[in-house]
Amino acid sequence: MRDEFYKTLASPIWWGALVIAAIMPFVLSSYYVHILTLALVYVALASSWNIVGGMAGQISLAHSLFIGIGSMFSAALLLKLGINMWLGLVISAVISGILGAVIAWIDFRFQLGHLSFVLITLAFAEMGSIVVEGWDFLGGASGLLLPKDTGNFLAFQFGGGHGAFWMMLALAAICVLVNVAILNSPLGYYLRTIRDNEKAAQAIGVNILRYKITAMVISAMLASVVGTAYVRYLTFADPYLLISPVITIEIVLFATVGGLGRAYGPALGALLLVPLGEILRGKLGSTLPGLHYFIYGIVVISVILVTPRGLLPLFERLWARWRGPAVAGKP
Amino acid sequence: MTELYQALAQGLLIGATYGLLALGMGLVYGVSGVVNFSHGDFISLGMFMCLALYSAFAMDPYVSIIITVPLMIAIGALVYIFLIRPMVGHQFLMVVQLTLGLSLVLQNGILMVFGGEPARTPSFVESKLIILGDVVLRVPHIVAFVVSFALAIGLYIMLRSTDFGRSIRAVHQNAHAAALMGINVGRVQVLTFALGIGILALAAALLLPGTPIQPTQGLRYTVITLLVVVLGGMTNFVGIMLGGLIIGIAEAFGTIYLDGPIGLLLPYIIFVAIMLFLPKGLTWSSAR
Numbered sequence: 001m002r003d004e005f006y007k008t009l010a011s012p013i014w015w016g017a018l019v020i021a022a023i024m025p026f027v028l029s030s031y032y033v034h035i036l037t038l039a040l041v042y043v044a045l046a047s048s049w050n051i052v053g054g055m056a057g058q059i060s061l062a063h064s065l066f067i068g069i070g071s072m073f074s075a076a077l078l079l080k081l082g083i084n085m086w087l088g089l090v091i092s093a094v095i096s097g098i099l100g101a102v103i104a105w106i107d108f109r110f111q112l113g114h115l116s117f118v119l120i121t122l123a124f125a126e127m128g129s130i131v132v133e134g135w136d137f138l139g140g141a142s143g144l145l146l147p148k149d150t151g152n153f154l155a156f157q158f159g160g161g162h163g164a165f166w167m168m169l170a171l172a173a174i175c176v177l178v179n180v181a182i183l184n185s186p187l188g189y190y191l192r193t194i195r196d197n198e199k200a201a202q203a204i205g206v207n208i209l210r211y212k213i214t215a216m217v218i219s220a221m222l223a224s225v226v227g228t229a230y231v232r233y234l235t236f237a238d239p240y241l242l243i244s245p246v247i248t249i250e251i252v253l254f255a256t257v258g259g260l261g262r263a264y265g266p267a268l269g270a271l272l273l274v275p276l277g278e279i280l281r282g283k284l285g286s287t288l289p290g291l292h293y294f295i296y297g298i299v300v301i302s303v304i305l306v307t308p309r310g311l312l313p314l315f316e317r318l319w320a321r322w323r324g325p326a327v328a329g330k331p
Numbered sequence: 332m333t334e335l336y337q338a339l340a341q342g343l344l345i346g347a348t349y350g351l352l353a354l355g356m357g358l359v360y361g362v363s364g365v366v367n368f369s370h371g372d373f374i375s376l377g378m379f380m381c382l383a384l385y386s387a388f389a390m391d392p393y394v395s396i397i398i399t400v401p402l403m404i405a406i407g408a409l410v411y412i413f414l415i416r417p418m419v420g421h422q423f424l425m426v427v428q429l430t431l432g433l434s435l436v437l438q439n440g441i442l443m444v445f446g447g448e449p450a451r452t453p454s455f456v457e458s459k460l461i462i463l464g465d466v467v468l469r470v471p472h473i474v475a476f477v478v479s480f481a482l483a484i485g486l487y488i489m490l491r492s493t494d495f496g497r498s499i500r501a502v503h504q505n506a507h508a509a510a511l512m513g514i515n516v517g518r519v520q521v522l523t524f525a526l527g528i529g530i531l532a533l534a535a536a537l538l539l540p541g542t543p544i545q546p547t548q549g550l551r552y553t554v555i556t557l558l559v560v561v562l563g564g565m566t567n568f569v570g571i572m573l574g575g576l577i578i579g580i581a582e583a584f585g586t587i588y589l590d591g592p593i594g595l596l597l598p599y600i601i602f603v604a605i606m607l608f609l610p611k612g613l614t615w616s617s618a619r
Contacts, residue, residue: 059427110607115366118427119557120606126554127599134592245550249431256428289447290439290546297436304429305417 004184008177021169025162031282033165039274040168041230045247046254046266047175048222051182053252054261056215057195058114061248062103062121065128066096066220068243070227075144075237076137085156089228093221100220104213125245132243144237156232164233171229172267175222179263182218191215192261253300259310268312273299333465338583344472346579347479350572352534352552353559354483355527361503361566363419363520365426369434371552372441373528377403377535378544379441382452392454392536393474399532407528411521419520434549442546454540475537482533483572490568499523503566558602577601 008014025033045067052060073095074088083091103124107117133141151159158167182188190211193201202208231237241247251266254273259265276299277292284291307314356370367373377399384395414433418426459470490496501509502519510516559578563571578598585597 057424059424106607114424115427116561116606119366119561120603122554123558123599123602126551127596130595130599131592134595249435252428253432253435256425288443290442293435294439294443297432297434297439300432301414301429301436304425304432305414308418308425 005181008180018169018173022166025165030161033161035275035278037161037165037168037233038278039271040165040172041226041233042251042254042270042274043172043267044168044175044226045223046251046258046270047172047179048219048226049248049251050179050255050261050266051191051215051219051222054255054266055182055188055191055195056212057261058107058212059118059252060103060121060216060219061118061245061252062124062128063219063223063251064125064243064245064248065099066223067227067230067247068128068132068239069096069099070224071231071242072132072138072144072237072239074228075146075231076139078146079144080137084154085228085232086154089156089225092228093224096220096224097217100216101213104216105209108209108212122245125248129239129243129245132239139237139239141239143239146232146235146237149232149235156228158232164229167229168233171226175226176263176267178218178222179266182215183263187211187214195261250296253296257300257303257311259312262310262312265310265312268315269310272311334587336464336466338587339580340466340468341472341587342580342583343576344468344476344579345583346576347476347483347572348534348537348575349555349559349579350575351479351482351530351537352556353563353571353575354486354568355530355534356556356560357563357566357568357571358486358499359524359527360560362499362523363415365415365419365524366430366557367527368427368430368553369437369549370531370556371554372434372437372549373403373407373531374535374538374552375441375544375546375549376406376437377532378452378539379445379546380532381536381539382445382450382544385452392452392539393456396533396536399536400529403532404525404529407525408521410528411524415524416517416520434553438546438549445546447546449543449545451541451543452539456540458541469541471537471540478533478537482530483568486530487568495519495522555598558598562602562605 021036024036028036045063049060049063052058070089070092074085074092077083077088077091078085103121106120132138138144149157149160149164151157151163158164182191190201190206193204193206194208194211198208227242231242234241254269255266256269257273258267258269273296277296280295281292303311352370352374356367360366380399380402381390381392381395384390384398385392410433414429415426418429454471456470456474461468461470461473488496490500498509498514498519501512501514502516506516509519555578559574560571562574562577563569578601581598581601585594588594589597
């Protein structure tokens with residue numbers, strides 16, 4: 001059952017890619033390391049979202065809540081109550097998990113269906129941003145400024161540029177691995193059954209509530225942990241970035257561009273689009289603010305119209321064609 | 332007591348326009364099953380068009396609808412034909428992502444053209460007030476209320492008793508049977524989407540006087556519209572107008588009676604509560 005997962009763990013390509021990625025900070029300038037770090041943040045976020053949005057087919061727009069709890073709440077705990085950020089990370093992850101379970105339960109209990117689920121989660125996300133902007137404990141509209149990163153590992157500090165990059169690389173790798181693991185486990189099959197036909201899944205005895213909650217809790221906790229690491233990297237907890245529904249929309253679009261429900265799809269989408277967007281923003285951000293979002297929008301619309309399943313399946317088809325029919329014919 | 336009347340009046344006035352915003356979305360959903368997540372950004376687009384016309388020709392928003400409505404109808408038709416129609420049918424949830432992408436494009440297109448500073452478009456009625464006893468009403472709100480209701484009634488009559496209206500209802504009830512009766516379903520869907528976007532151009536002009544606008548506001552309008560449409564049971568005409576009034580009143584009560592974030596949350600709390608206990612919205616009659 002889990003052969004694929006262990007094969008991935010033992011795969012030299014996987015570890016090779018990871019090692020090559022890990023030596024990047026010694027090769028690239030700090031500007032490009034920064035861009036890669038951001039890309040890894042979104043790889044991790046899009047992959048964690050994929051568990052609910054891709055595999056279970058539930059377009060959750062509530063993930064800004066989990067990212068927001070992981071970032072704003074753990075920052076507030078540190079600044080207002082002096083709670084160590086490692087502990088803050090755990091507390092935030094637990095709260096996010098509980099909130100995720102509640103949302104999944106509401107979805108199940110009230111039989112929302114896919115479309116209503118999108119609407120309700122968007123309403124929840126909007127409520128979250130209103131609460132944070134109006135609540136001084138979480139920084140209000142002006143945000144929270146974390147103490148300078150001095151590299152004290154025990155205080156959840158990684159020493160700026162390089163350390164933060166490795167931290168994000170580890171988190172992104174974990175999120176992608178979790179995707180691989182779930183896709184090849186019974187949970188992954190159940191989730192895909194729920195996505196493709198919820199009534200049929202119920203009829204053959206799939207415990208829908210249990211698997212929906214499991215998927216949502218895993219996804220929410222991962223997103224929260226990534227949120228904590230992200231805010232530590234940013235140093236400034238900006239509510240308009242971290243708990244705005246726009247961050248979820250970005251993640252959804254990255255995952256869609258890469259390939260929904262595939263283990264590496266969301267990672268591919270984020271790795272392609274984030275550097276593109278950041279470089280555009282760096283070059284033209286002062287003259288044309290918003291250009292990178294504009295490009296994201298154009299890219300996602302084009303990808304959906306040309307290859308609705310995302311770029312990963314498209315690349316696979318092209319690869320198979322290039323390798324010749326012998327491989328293409330493989331099941 | 333004065334506060335109560337003030338909140339009620341304000342909520343009713345603004346709620347009628349919310350209802351109008353939502354009617355466009357409900358019509359489109361009823362005919363082609365598409366929920367447009369860039370709805371609010373089209374409202375933004377309409378508002379910024381008015382702003383541009385004001386800056387260029389000092390045109391009052393109420394006058395500029397002569398230009399913005401046909402323009403937005405054309406944009407709506409093009410968006411449906413080239414972006415949404417290819418998706419309808421085979422990939423239902425993909426339309427959600429597609430319109431989210433479209434929302435980013437519109438929002439940031441506006442940002443690139445107009446910049447991020449909040450802007451205002453003056454109108455000749457902007458600062459006029461009407462005082463009824465203790466209740467102070469702003470003239471733009473009254474205009475918005477009257478026009479919204481007039482338009483809603485006009486739409487209702489159109490749906491009831493014109494051929495186009497009947498074809499919309501036919502496609503809503505059973506697209507397959509409608510096609511067999513000789514109705515060009517594709518054409519009805521394009522026209523309805525275009526009409527829905529055209530209504531937004533009108534609503535934008537109604538909401539504009541006295542309201543500061545900025546490019547990032549679109550998503551919030553989308554959410555308000557969604558709240559109203561879902562409350563109204565997605566396609567029920569009366570339910571949607573009622574939903575608009577409820578959300579408008581909840582918003583007015585929230586800002587007048589409750590301090591801080593709780594006040595702003597009131598519409599959402601009421602929405603979630605109604606959704607959980609009346610999952611089909613305020614009406615059951617047109618269950619789809």
